[in-house]
Amino acid sequence: MKKTLKILKKSMIAMLLLIIVGVVITIWFVLTPARLTPIVTNQANKLLNCEVRVGAVDVTFFKTFPKLGLHVENFTLINPVKGAQSDTLAHFDDFIATIDHKEWRKNKSVVLNEIYLKNGSANVYVDSLGNANYDIYQATDEEEEEENTSSELPDLIDLQKIKIENLKANYIDEQSKTKAEVTNLNFSISAKYKKASGNAKIKLDIDNVQYLVNDSSQMAANIDDFSFFVDGSIADNMLEGLVNTEIKSISFSTNDTAYLDSTNVRLNAPLSIDMDDESITLTKTELAINTLEFVLDGWAKRGTNSDIEMDMKLITESWGLDEIFALIPEDYQHLVSEVKFDGDIQISGRANGFYNDTAMPIINTNLKVSNLNGTYADLPYTFANTNADINLDLNTNTDKADVIINNLSTILNNNALKCSGSIKDAMQSQLCDLSLIANINLQEIKSFLPDSLNVEMSGIADCNFKINATLDDLVNTDLNKIKSKGTFNFTGLNAIYQDSIYVESPYLSLGYQLPSPNMANNNAFKELIQATLVSPELNIKIIDSVNMIAKATSADLTLGLSNVMDTSIQPSMGVIFAFDKLFAEMDTVKAEIIMPKGFANYYIPENKENVFLNLSYQSNGLNAIIGEYASINTEFITVLANATQDTTQENPLLQWSPNVNVDFNNGKIHLADLLYDVNIPQIKFDFTPEEFYIENSRIEIGASDFNLKGSIKNFDNYFRDEGLLTGNLDFISEEADIDQLMELVDGLGSKDTTTTEAQIPDAEMTEAAASEDDAEPFMVPKGIDITFNANIEKSYINNSQLNDLGGTLVCKDGTLVLQEMGFTNDAGRILLTAIYRPERRNHLYTGVDLHFLDVNISEMLEIIPELDTIVPMLKSFAGRAECHIAGEMYLTSNYEIKYSTLRGALAIEGKDLVLLDNETFGEISKKLLFNNKTENVIDSMDMQLTVFKKEVDVYPFLLQMDKYKAVVSARYNLDKRYNAHIETLAPIRLALEVKNDQEDPAKLAYELVGKKYKNMYKPEKATAIQERTLYLKKLISDSLKENVKKYDSE
């Protein structure tokens, strides 16, 4: 067996050698260069329209083993063209083509299936007329040309290899002023196509390409190390393959502007092409420019009507911004020279849909930015740690574009900003649904604000707000369509605005929400906006024309607003507030409110036209100081109020018609003008335009306390000048110091509104009034009819105690009437009516009607010490009497008596009075021969006295004392001039005149004079004058007692 194999092996080697020897003999002896060279030369000259020079042509076997090849040395195409860089169009040192020996043997045809070109050069030239030196093909008949140029692929293509090595070429086109030069071009291609299937490999490497266009605009390119590789196959019209190309370095410039500088470009594209479907599919096609790499993945195909349908994805690697900026031409680097950023970006996208003249595919892109840091010269802050993840969904067919911000965050200086959300329909309605979170260092925010704002701030603000609205709605501030909410939490806030407003807070939270979450619950008005303020401590200081300081502790405010941008309607608002403490200071006014809380609304009710206000207020304490003028301290206060505005009215009360309910506890009011503090342990009242109703109150002033109850009505008509302000109040007191109360009201209501034109004083009156100009008397308001029903258990006046004081105090249309006041004290029962009516500031009517019933004379003088001035002789009597007094006068503005207006009358009746022994009485009794006893008891006395201006007239009255009867009459002036007439009727009849000395009023002169009252008390003998005197006495008494009857009747 081995032997057989050895024999077979040796036989085959021998046969092979025999074949080789046969081929060599054929090549050496049959296909000699001498024979072949002319053939090739002739054939080439037939084909080409230029001179073809061939060094030698021979047949090779070993060089192309196992194929037989044709080797041409120094193959040169000569085509001289004027202006060309050389007569040589092309030259190759070696041209080798392998020959299909089957075709050779069968058909004696030379069919080349491999071509090798080595060490070539080419000089391509096109002159200015477009004549090219490579236009070297012989012209053929048009029919043949058409056949030859058929677009149909032949049934067989078997291009086993075409290879060009080390080709150097240059190209000059005078027409387009283009020059190109290629150095060391190496190219190979092998392809086979048979019966609709095949494969091909193409490889191209070029060491250098230089390209220059020197037209009106210069363009130059330089490519180093270009490689191109294609490996593909086709079957059933499906072409699949890989394209791989790289330019190690490409530079490109136009007009001395470099657009690419040593740029590396790479492509690695696995692709498949369906020629039936006219589609191309890219599978992770990698493209790169320098280090900027991206991948294409998807397909595209020609559809009907020349549409291109595609679904193509693009994704980049993470690109460094510095690398992107490096791609920017140097001439344009200045545009970004001030942009100093580093960081990475990544872009991915997808184009899906049809492309044609009218349609574009839907594009979905995503931009990711990572760790972007840097500065921009025009922005005075640095960006740090900027990250973004943003989608853009674009449909140009419907002009719809959505921007989705999955994340956008950065740190500007020390301010962190984070945004997310979307801008839907960005090409049209631009519906923004955005969320922004920011942590802002307020010291740095000034750089974001215009200088004209002049704001200095420090502190940290944590902001978080969301907005949902179209851009148009935002631009137009259409609050009805904007949805937004946000919070701004300030820590360590310290702000100064315009060097005049200072705001300071360790923590302040501001918030807003649009539309308001309270909209459904607010039955008053359409609450569109809600704003909130929460702060444990908030200090505001305003230093301007008005200096003001406000401090709030534990502030909690919720503000509701209507659409304030709608100028066609009155804005409405509501506020809910609560503070632990509120302090305000403005100039000399300081106020501290403890735990104020409540709410207030200002709105126009539905289907109404007028503004409505309501208020609910409550505080646990109020301490207010108005300089040295006043201080107010309270404990618990509640106020409920509402008001409706009537703009047709001018008076503020009528304009608002307020309804107020007040409950006020433990208040203390100190006014510098008031001698005594006012303490208000409690007051509770309701106020409406119709009625001011004091449900309950307790007020303490000095030594007085009182409880005021009742109502004052008719404010509405009063302020319309259509009626009196009427009221009826119960003034109930356990103790009242009337002197103190009178001191309190001294000067109140001093505005003089009562002088009429007819009362303009003449010169004399002006002079008289001049000294009173500065005085401010109490002016009783006009148009008021208010009755105080007084019931005072104990009251004090002139150090006398009055018990069970009851009666009414009427304030009626400018007049104050103390009406039929009755009380008792140690002096007896006392009835009083008094009138105070300021007719004008310097003309104050004062009237008193006083009745002492069974009174102790000395007590009476204590209650009304002024009586001693008017009736000095009263102090000479002791005991109980009945005394009726009436008097009236006008006072000046400082309450001095206008004596010309003084009128008065007094009637006193007494029995068993004691005439007190004194020096005067002693002198009188001595003159009239009285027995001066230890106690001189007067049996009865009936005295009338009148006061007219400064004249006091004591009408003759009868004194019966023991066995004596005497009549006394007198005249004295209030300037202390006395003139008394004392006339005894029994037991002897004498008359004595007592006068005081003009020079020394205290010195009395006594003189016996003629009798005047001889028969006065004998009606049958009395003279007419005496009768008239008695009549006038009765007239005086009766007119005074008339008032008592009124008391009794009531």
Next chain:
Amino acid sequence: MNMNKTLVKVAVVILSIIGLSFFVSCEPDEPISFDETLVIGKWVEGTVYERYNADYTGYTWDTADDVSEEEAQDFTWSLDEDQLVQIHIMEIGGNIPKTYTVTELSVDYFSYQDDYGTMHSFTKVQE
């Protein structure tokens, strides 16, 4: 001695009484009747004004006290022979009579005095 002194005193008293009785027994002069129509009108004494109306009402005011005529105080008056009675009416209630003896009354002059010798002289204010 004491007896003598007592007698002297008694004599003085008797003489005084006799003297006084004589003095007292003197009757006053017959009163003069004045025409009351002459009283009617506006009179002035310094800064004091009095107006007498025909219906026996009147009023008075003193401009030195910054009082105008519109603010004057009311009285009623009567003139019987030479006895002028003014009854000043208090608004609060009560009457203050003032009686005077007219000493002179003419078209443009009016004077009266009270029992204590206080004299008032008025001149007519032409209106």
